[in-house]
Amino acid sequence: MADGGPVEHGFPHLETVREAVTALYRRLSYDTVRTFSVSVAPADVAFCDTDDLHLGAQRVAHEMVRHYRLPDARLIVGFRAMTHAANVELTAGPEYFVELNDRFRTHRRDIGAALAHEVAHVYLHRLGLSFPGTRDNEILTDTAATYLGAGWLLLDAFRQDGASSQKLGYLTPEEFGYVLAKRSLMFGEDPSVWFTSAQAYTAYGRGMALARRDGEQPPLRSAGWVGRQRYARDRRHARDHRPVAGEAKVPYRFAAGSEGLLVSFPCPACHQWIRVPVKGRVRVRCGLCRTVSECDT
Numbered sequence: 001m002a003d004g005g006p007v008e009h010g011f012p013h014l015e016t017v018r019e020a021v022t023a024l025y026r027r028l029s030y031d032t033v034r035t036f037s038v039s040v041a042p043a044d045v046a047f048c049d050t051d052d053l054h055l056g057a058q059r060v061a062h063e064m065v066r067h068y069r070l071p072d073a074r075l076i077v078g079f080r081a082m083t084h085a086a087n088v089e090l091t092a093g094p095e096y097f098v099e100l101n102d103r104f105r106t107h108r109r110d111i112g113a114a115l116a117h118e119v120a121h122v123y124l125h126r127l128g129l130s131f132p133g134t135r136d137n138e139i140l141t142d143t144a145a146t147y148l149g150a151g152w153l154l155l156d157a158f159r160q161d162g163a164s165s166q167k168l169g170y171l172t173p174e175e176f177g178y179v180l181a182k183r184s185l186m187f188g189e190d191p192s193v194w195f196t197s198a199q200a201y202t203a204y205g206r207g208m209a210l211a212r213r214d215g216e217q218p219p220l221r222s223a224g225w226v227g228r229q230r231y232a233r234d235r236r237h238a239r240d241h242r243p244v245a246g247e248a249k250v251p252y253r254f255a256a257g258s259e260g261l262l263v264s265f266p267c268p269a270c271h272q273w274i275r276v277p278v279k280g281r282v283r284v285r286c287g288l289c290r291t292v293s294e295c296d297t
Contacts, residue, residue, distance in 0.1 A: 020143035039149035045112030064119040113157040116150035146179040177207025215268040
């Protein structure tokens with residue numbers, strides 16, 4: 001939790017975020033991910049200063065449990081002085097003890113954001129889905145919370161002015177915006193209508209710009225002229241069995257197949273790598289998230 005300190009910006013964790021989206025589809029399946037097409041509603045996690053602190057926290061925790069489809073999980077929420085925003089004790093269940101930073105006693109409207117992350121930990125724990133290392137696992141948790149419809153609260157908790165700043169979660173504001181944009185493009189839901197933070201709008205806009213660029217890379221037909229020219233050059237090199245210049249920087253890979261040249265590229269929606277023959281215009285359906293892409297290979 002950044003509280004008055006510097007807030008990291010940009011997309012330093014982008015590769016791990018994309019891996020997290022792929023991992024969600026692989027573990028949950030397309031059909032299960034679709035059951036999260038409706039986000040947590042602002043009214044369901046609203047918390048005003050006149051609400052009883054502990055009863056209100058339990059109410060919001062119950063809403064998060066409902067959203068993540070954990071009907072037998074029981075969260076017990078408490079408050080204490082700590083460095084991080086919150087912490088959950090991951091046990092076999094069904095009871096889970098969540099501790100929130102004492103700061104939330106007076107910043108109650110952000111309790112939903114903190115619980116969105118902690119209950120996502122419980123959800124992933126029950127799925128047996130994790131990444132190695134604390135950093136990557138926390139990025140997975142933020143990504144899962146956001147892609148599954150609760151993490152817009154984490155971005156909305158980002159507020160900054162000349163005297164102070166606050167940010168929850170491990171992703172940068174722009175990375176939260178990126179995952180929200182990926183979700184929006186998949187489900188047709190616009191989370192920006194719920195933002196109360198002016199900074200959240202900006203971060204979401206930057207994330208959306210990058211998410212749209214994912215769908216404008218060759219060999220997708222929506223790629224720009226420069227990308228198409230580079231792809232055509234690299235394809236010629238691959239056919240001539242010559243190294244592709246700058247291969248590590250392009251969003252595709254060529255390989256020889258039994259029946260000719262093949263090209264692999266990440267699905268613009270879930271980032272699973274797809275391999276198809278190099279044979280001109282084709283429609284490609286991702287087997288993981290079922291996104292159909294128009295390609296010119």
